[in-house]
Amino acid sequence: xxxxxxxxxxxxxxxxxxxxxxxxxxxxxxxxxxxxxxxxxxxxxxxxxxxxxxxxxxxxxxxxxxxxxxxxxxxxxxxxxxxxxxxxxx
Amino acid sequence: xxxxxxxxxxxxxxxxxxxxxxxxxxxxxxxxxxxxxxxxxxxxxxxxxxxxxxxxxxxxxxxxxxxxxxxxxxxxxxxxxxxxxxxxxxxxxxxxxxxxxxxxxxxxxxxxxxxxxxxxxxxxxxxxxxxxxxxxxxxxxxxxxxxxxxxxxxxx
Numbered sequence: 001x002x003x004x005x006x007x008x009x010x011x012x013x014x015x016x017x018x019x020x021x022x023x024x025x026x027x028x029x030x031x032x033x034x035x036x037x038x039x040x041x042x043x044x045x046x047x048x049x050x051x052x053x054x055x056x057x058x059x060x061x062x063x064x065x066x067x068x069x070x071x072x073x074x075x076x077x078x079x080x081x082x083x084x085x086x087x088x089x090x
Numbered sequence: 091x092x093x094x095x096x097x098x099x100x101x102x103x104x105x106x107x108x109x110x111x112x113x114x115x116x117x118x119x120x121x122x123x124x125x126x127x128x129x130x131x132x133x134x135x136x137x138x139x140x141x142x143x144x145x146x147x148x149x150x151x152x153x154x155x156x157x158x159x160x161x162x163x164x165x166x167x168x169x170x171x172x173x174x175x176x177x178x179x180x181x182x183x184x185x186x187x188x189x190x191x192x193x194x195x196x197x198x199x200x201x202x203x204x205x206x207x208x209x210x211x212x213x214x215x216x217x218x219x220x221x222x223x224x225x226x227x228x229x230x231x232x233x234x235x236x237x238x239x240x241x242x243x244x245x246x
Binding site: 046047048049050051052053055056057059060061064065067068070071074075077078081082085 | 198199226230
């Protein structure tokens with residue numbers, strides 16, 4: 001067996017062991033470890049943002065920077081496609 | 091004569107307004123019902139992509155150019171970031187919801203469903219992101235389809 005295959009087998013064994021232990025060591029189902037943030041958002045989202053939809057209030061208000069990053073990703077994709085395909089049009 | 095057959099063109103022309111209105115409904119009620127700017131914008135962009143597939147990219151490019159879509163998307167991005175900076179100016183921090191609590195625009199506190207004048211700056215941000223997603227996704231599909239046609243590809 002070549003050395004590269006041996007290295008690949010060892011590497012994937014280590015990755016698989018990490019995945020299995022990661023799956024076994026998560027918290028049990030239905031018992032989140034620290035629910036303070038979740039409970040805060042559930043309790044205060046209507047009073048603080050006025051929105052009935054809690055998901056929208058989290059996405060656009062509590063986690064606004066995440067949405068800004070998503071918008072930046074879309075803008076970059078559009079600009080990249082425009083720049084990449086403009087040369088082919090001529 | 092580009093595009094698909096007359097049946098496909100007729101059916102897509104009939105269903106296009108309903109798809110667009112549903113997507114705009116999802117955007118406008120983003121702070122009340124499931125969905126929001128991204129999801130509604132994806133719905134509207136899918137309707138525009140349906141028109142693009144049915145009528146061909148040359149006909150669609152004759153109706154709307156990608157530079158117009160670029161301007162629309164830039165307006166959406168500037169609106170979104172501008173609303174965030176208005177929170178910095180009128181409120182306390184970046185992305186502060188500065189419109190909530192007033193009696194001018196979207197200022198009421200939601201106490202259940204079916205009151206659209208709530209949630210402060212969130213509906214305006216939904217509009218901005220929806221405009222951005224509509225222009226961005228449809229622009230990407232339009233430019234790629236038109237360029238493939240110009241290079242002699244299979245897609246019309």
